[in-house]
Amino acid sequence: MIGLIILAIFVSMIILAIFIIFNRDLPHSVILFMGFGLGSVVLFFLFSAPDVALTEAVIGTGASSVVLLVTLLQVRRKERKR
Amino acid sequence: MSIKQKISIQTISVSFVVSIMIIILLGILLNFTTQFQPTLGSDLLAINANSTETANAVTSVVTYFRGFDTLGEVTILFLSIFGVSLGLEGFKEKLNIFSYQNTLLKIGVDTLFPIIILFGIYVIVHGHLSPGGGFQGGVIIASGFLLMFLAKGDDFSINHKILELVESLSGAGFILIALLGLLVTDRFLGNFIPIGEVGELFSGGIIPLIYIFVGIKVSAEITALLEYFIRIKDVR
Numbered sequence: 105m106i107g108l109i110i111l112a113i114f115v116s117m118i119i120l121a122i123f124i125i126f127n128r129d130l131p132h133s134v135i136l137f138m139g140f141g142l143g144s145v146v147l148f149f150l151f152s153a154p155d156v157a158l159t160e161a162v163i164g165t166g167a168s169s170v171v172l173l174v175t176l177l178q179v180r181r182k183e184r185k186r
Numbered sequence: 187m188s189i190k191q192k193i194s195i196q197t198i199s200v201s202f203v204v205s206i207m208i209i210i211l212l213g214i215l216l217n218f219t220t221q222f223q224p225t226l227g228s229d230l231l232a233i234n235a236n237s238t239e240t241a242n243a244v245t246s247v248v249t250y251f252r253g254f255d256t257l258g259e260v261t262i263l264f265l266s267i268f269g270v271s272l273g274l275e276g277f278k279e280k281l282n283i284f285s286y287q288n289t290l291l292k293i294g295v296d297t298l299f300p301i302i303i304l305f306g307i308y309v310i311v312h313g314h315l316s317p318g319g320g321f322q323g324g325v326i327i328a329s330g331f332l333l334m335f336l337a338k339g340d341d342f343s344i345n346h347k348i349l350e351l352v353e354s355l356s357g358a359g360f361i362l363i364a365l366l367g368l369l370v371t372d373r374f375l376g377n378f379i380p381i382g383e384v385g386e387l388f389s390g391g392i393i394p395l396i397y398i399f400v401g402i403k404v405s406a407e408i409t410a411l412l413e414y415f416i417r418i419k420d421v422r
Contacts, residue, residue, distance in 0.1 A: 112206075119203055142204070149214065154318075
């Protein structure tokens with residue numbers, strides 16, 4: 105049962121990562137990155153590493169996305185089409 | 187703009203995935219305390235409890251068995267804040283702190299700020315008993331200050347001189363404890379305080395002391411880093 109949950113989280117994290125890469129709207133990418141961090145928090149917790157999960161929850165989901173969003177306010181919002 | 191334009195297939199699928207993740211997370215957290223059966227952990231915990239008397243084995247690895255590595259990590263953090271302040275100090279007058287001046291956010295943050303600080307202090311002080319410790323609790327305290335910056339903007343200012351003084355003193359305290367251990371037990375970071383019972387708040391010898399110093403240092407450093415990084419050119 106727990107293996108199925110872990111597999112489901114892995115698959116959804118891969119889907120989220122694909123969306124993060126191919127999204128042209130950069131703030132959306134950052135928000136999706138927070139979702140990606142949430143998935144890794146669950147995985148760390150399931151792999152018996154609650155200390156790392158706590159760190160990832162605070163840094164990966166909180167602080168780094170705020171810094172990224174503030175940076176994106178200074179630059180162009182949309183990625184240029186190639 | 188109509189609703190049809192705003193909601194795309196991608197938005198729907200992504201929100202579906204994220205909501206499933208949140209449901210799974212809540213379910214796991216609710217199930218964890220009743221159904222989790224440690225397999226390898228119990229043996230490791232028995233070995234650890236005999237040697238250092240801490241309930242959290244990760245903490246005793248980080249601050250006791252590999253305490254010197256922790257000193258190195260703390261030094262890396264100090265170097266990073268040193269480099270950032272060296273590079274960004276000149277831009278401080280030209281840039282303003284990014285913030286939404288919003289009454290709801292201000293009142294909410296005023297309520298949340300003490301709770302977040304209290305939780306961070308709890309995580310630091312109970313580092314040898316439960317998951318968490320100096321780094322995690324320090325970053326939680328820094329995220330409380332980040333919320334204050336986002337809500338208050340330039341009304342809420344911190345004194346970098348005091349932050350750096352606090353940070354340097356806590357780093358010096360870490361090394362002082364390590365040198366005292368060298369003096370008393372002939373081992374750098376040796377345990378010279380009597381270890382108490384496993385699971386008590388005052389137990390584990392020097393481990394809680396080291397984690398308190400690391401927590402103060404990390405919270406001061408990350409607060410200063412975030413204060414430098416969330417500045418933008420013009421406030422909307």
